[in-house]
Amino acid sequence: MTSILALGVHLPRLRLQRAAMSSALGWLTSGAGAGKGQRTLAFWDEDSITMAVAAARAALRGQDAAAIHSLSFASTTAPFVEPQGAAFVHAALRLPETCLAQDVQGSPRATLIALHSALESGQTALIAAGDLPPGTPGSLAEARAGDGGAAALVGSGPGLLDYRGGISLSAPFTDRYRANGHDHPQEWEERWVREAGYLDLVPKAVAGALAKAGLSAADIDHFVLPCPIPGVAAAVAARAGLANARLAASLAETCGDTGTAHPLLMLAHALETAVPGQKLLVAQFGQGATALVFEAGSVTMIPLVSPQLAQGIDEANYMKLLAFRGKIAWDRGLRGRFIVNEALSTAWRYSAALMGFVGGRCRETGRVQFPPTRLTVGDGLHLDTQEPWPLADVGGQVATFTADLLAFSPHPPNCYGLVDLNGGGRLLMEFTDPGAAAITPGTPVEFVFRIKDIDPQTGYRRYFWKAIATPVAS
Amino acid sequence: MxxxxxxxxxxxxxxxxxxxxxxxxxxxxxxxxxxxxxxxxxxxxxxxxxxxxxxxxxxxxxxxxxxxxxxxxxxxxxxxxxxxxxxxxxxxxxxxxxxxxxxxxxxxxxxxxxxxxxxDTGFAGLPLASRGTFGPMYLPTHSNPGNFAQLAAAYQARHNVGRADLKRAMAHTSVKSHANAVKNPNAHLRKAITIEQALNAPLVAEPIGLFDCCPVSxxxxxxxxxxxxxxxxLGRAPAVTVKAIQIVTSNGWEVQQAEWDGAHVHTARIVARAAYAEAGITDPARQISLTEVHDCFSITELVTLEDLGLTEPGTAWREMLDGRFDADGAMPCQIDGGLKCFGHPVGASGLRMLYEAWLQLTGAAGGRQLANPSLALTHNLGGAPSQNVCSVTILGAN
Known part of the structure; x- marks a missing residue:
């Protein structure tokens, strides 16, 4: 039996109020801030890679990462055309070198395509999705989108969701496109997308998946279909005959459509109310359609999505979206004009430390340090005595702190200080996420993989680990 | 030997x-x-x-x-x-x-x-110094005020000093140096300021405000x-001789091990001991006549006075408020205005401090001349409190 063994999700803390979007550009366009509620907004140092990593770390908690055979990074907003984002996700998660890593892209359906493929392969696979669906300022797409990450670990044996069967249909149905070198999508008429697209292709896929699973439409208890267009999921459910299925919440008013992350995000949310034995059908549309049938397994999980939905921070300034995404040429000042030297050979040499946050622990003195070096910190001469010491999950406490208004930051003040690592060692780190300025010495922190710097001239970005205050609940 | x-x-x-x-x-x-x-x-x-x-x-x-x-x-x-x-x-x-x-x-x-x-940079404050290729890949995007502001947060926690008390002591530190620099024709900032001006100045890096920072000169x-x-x-009496020069450099212990309290400068304590031993000084607080310390920020001066053994750890803020380091106090500090007001052209500052010490020891300091100084101490702190180069030089009149 192949199953989804674990799920993980990540929602950025900021919740951009649609009323604020409307207030900013509603005088100009009808789409600005359309809809109610709020949408998630990735912080300046979050992108599809970091959100996929955050979600995958949550999914892998307590799981055997060393057994993973393949990794798929799913996104329509990978930061690089080259290299592949999966290589960064792979490194941040410290997956085995033998793990195949690939990018899947081109459609929000990329996640389910990769998931379908993994489920059929029977091998242990990780699908990590992260997306910041782009929209032209003031557009409906911008208002409806949200930013987020989600991940699924697939493998044999009983799990959260036991796979019963699925199908993927392919069709050259282009509802929207974004040509290479263009920042924003062009969308065709919504009514056509709904009638000729969703309502035709998704019911076909649903029927195909049910046939593979040996189930009828009436057997389905939960139907998960992400679609930014309101009302479409319900219409598809009716057309497909899913009469007994509970329609999974779109999270439109609390989160927005998170692109490749959304099917897994909605699935994780639906699972919060599912009981063992119930049948769930997950589908997504995009140049065809994929439909996958699962049975809720005996393994239960703590709610993943609701707590994160509840931890949002209201953001009433629409300009932050434009500034974070580089859509306005804001005044960085001369101090912000420093060179981000990519030094690719240096980055590769220290990739375990930089991407995987692996320090060293001296076998002779027991001292932990970052970065690892040939000679151990402290008294005495201890040469080549360090063993790799992963730090990403150890957490720590703040020793010194400042909120710096002079140092360059895309979201001043830039907050940083010394962090004492649990289990030994200390490191000067940046603190991130809104509210970092409230950190004080003694604050417990945990570590997140984030963008370190972006070079506005070349577009190059590099990643490292930062500290955030440990959420009180955890 | x-x-x-x-x-x-x-x-x-x-x-x-x-x-x-x-x-x-x-x-x-x-x-x-x-x-x-x-x-x-x-x-x-x-x-x-x-x-x-x-x-x-x-x-x-x-x-x-x-x-x-x-x-x-x-x-x-x-x-x-x-x-x-x-x-x-x-x-x-x-x-x-x-x-x-x-x-x-x-x-x-x-x-x-x-x-x-x-x-010639086009902006206020020091530019970012090169940290090689690897350092910037993991070290925070920082500023010098931010580096030293962390001393203040740790000092408050270590010595249980309230923010308001420490801010007032920091303000007094700067007010004292401004007053001293009025008498120094070579100084960058030659204008007295008030405690209120210092306290009300805009924040640069919590809790360091504008008047807690030395200028870029x-x-x-x-x-x-x-x-x-x-x-x-050459027909010149050797009026001033070198009694000690010591330089100590961090090896990464402070920044990589959770053992240093962040409220003092580890290298400063080591370098001071070494310099006093070289100079044969046994009671620095009594024997040293004047000090020029590296007051890049007011908190640095306070912490340094403790690290040099001129006052007990945790007391410099109170001693500063009591006037001990003022021009007419028991141990005048920064009599030329210090980095705070003489200015801080980085590569020149160590020699600038020695210049003042030499003037004072030879009786050539004009309107700011102290009475009969015999031993003068200069101190530099380069880098950040957690990783730095620290020096102490002692000159003596003969």
Missing amino acids: ATGIKDKVAILSMGCSRFGERWDVGQEELMVEAYVEALSRAGIEPAAIGAAWYSSHYDDIGAGKAGTPMAQALRLPNIGVTRVENFCAGGTEAFRGAVYAVASGAVDIALAVGVEKLK DGAACAIVTTPEIARS
């Missing part, structure tokens, strides 16, 4: 340019200003100089690399010029090079010059050193 540097080298002469936002000059003219003063006070010809050391921190602004910018600016007689760079201790490092050259007997007379032309300072015997043969 090493015997130390005590009394082996005398200061023949020193010079110092006017510090400030010197829009009118570049680093060449600044060096010439300091050099001509020192040369004329020494009464020697350039040909008498056997070797030279040159300190400059930023080579991307200012003069560039190597010794040639100084050799060319001062038209030195084809002698060896060694460029040194050791953060804010660079000036002291150049001085050490010249002193050691004389003490070794390799040359009779040596020259040390420090210079920095900072006001252009300037140069220089020293000509020789042996006491040669000083005498």
Whole structure:
């Protein structure tokens, strides 16, 4: 039996109020801030890679990462055309070198395509999705989108969701496109997308998946279909005959459509109310359609999505979206004009430390340090005595702190200080996420993989680990 | 067995340019200003100089690399010029090079010059210094106020001092230095300020405000050193001799191990002990007449006074408020205005402090002359509290 063994999700803390979007550009366009509620907004140092990593770390908690055979990074907003984002996700998660890593892209359906493929392969696979669906300022797409990450670990044996069967249909149905070198999508008429697209292709896929699973439409208890267009999921459910299925919440008013992350995000949310034995059908549309049938397994999980939905921070300034995404040429000042030297050979040499946050622990003195070096910190001469010491999950406490208004930051003040690592060692780190300025010495922190710097001239970005205050609940 | 540097080298002469936002000059003219003063006070010809050391921190602004910018600016007689760079201790490092050259007997007379032309960046504050290729990949995007502000947060926690009390002590530190600099014609900032002005200044990096920061200044300072015997043969009494020069550099312990409390500077305590031992000082708080410490930020001055053993740990903020370090206090500190008001041209600052110590010890400090000083201490702290180069030099009147 192949199953989804674990799920993980990540929602950025900021919740951009649609009323604020409307207030900013509603005088100009009808789409600005359309809809109610709020949408998630990735912080300046979050992108599809970091959100996929955050979600995958949550999914892998307590799981055997060393057994993973393949990794798929799913996104329509990978930061690089080259290299592949999966290589960064792979490194941040410290997956085995033998793990195949690939990018899947081109459609929000990329996640389910990769998931379908993994489920059929029977091998242990990780699908990590992260997306910041782009929209032209003031557009409906911008208002409806949200930013987020989600991940699924697939493998044999009983799990959260036991796979019963699925199908993927392919069709050259282009509802929207974004040509290479263009920042924003062009969308065709919504009514056509709904009638000729969703309502035709998704019911076909649903029927195909049910046939593979040996189930009828009436057997389905939960139907998960992400679609930014309101009302479409319900219409598809009716057309497909899913009469007994509970329609999974779109999270439109609390989160927005998170692109490749959304099917897994909605699935994780639906699972919060599912009981063992119930049948769930997950589908997504995009140049065809994929439909996958699962049975809720005996393994239960703590709610993943609701707590994160509840931890949002209201953001009433629409300009932050434009500034974070580089859509306005804001005044960085001369101090912000420093060179981000990519030094690719240096980055590769220290990739375990930089991407995987692996320090060293001296076998002779027991001292932990970052970065690892040939000679151990402290008294005495201890040469080549360090063993790799992963730090990403150890957490720590703040020793010194400042909120710096002079140092360059895309979201001043830039907050940083010394962090004492649990289990030994200390490191000067940046603190991130809104509210970092409230950190004080003694604050417990945990570590997140984030963008370190972006070079506005070349577009190059590099990643490292930062500290955030440990959420009180955890 | 090493015997130390005590009394082996005398200061023949020193010079110092006017510090400030010197829009009118570049680093060449600044060096010439300091050099001509020192040369004329020494009464020697350039040909008498056997070797030279040159300190400059930023080579991307200012003069560039190597010794040639100084050799060319001062038209030195084809002698060896060694460029040194050791953060804010660079000036002291150049001085050490010249002193050691004389003490070794390799040359009779040596020259040390420090210079920095900072006001060609287009913005306030120091530019980011190069940290190689690997460092910027994981170290925070920082500023110098941010680096030193962390001392304040840790100091408050370590010594249970409230933010308001510490801010007031920091303000007093700056008010004192502003008052001192009014009497110094070479100083960058020559205007007295009030406690309220300091307290109400905009924040730069919590809890450091604008008046807790030294200015970014252009300037140069220089020293000509020789042996006491040669000083005498030149018809000059060896009025001031070097009692100690010590430099200590962090090895990563503070920043990589959770053992240092962040409320003091580890290297400063080590370097002070070494310098006192070299100079034969047993009770620094009583024996030292004046100090020029590295007050890049007011909190640095407070913590340094403790690290140098001039006051007990956790008490400097109160002693500062009580006036002990004021010009008329028991231990005047920063009598020339310090980095805070004389200014801080990075590579020159160590030599600027020695210049003031030398003036005071020779009775040539004019309106700010202290009564009968005998031992003067200068201190530099380059880098950040968690990773730095720290120096202490002690000069004595004979």
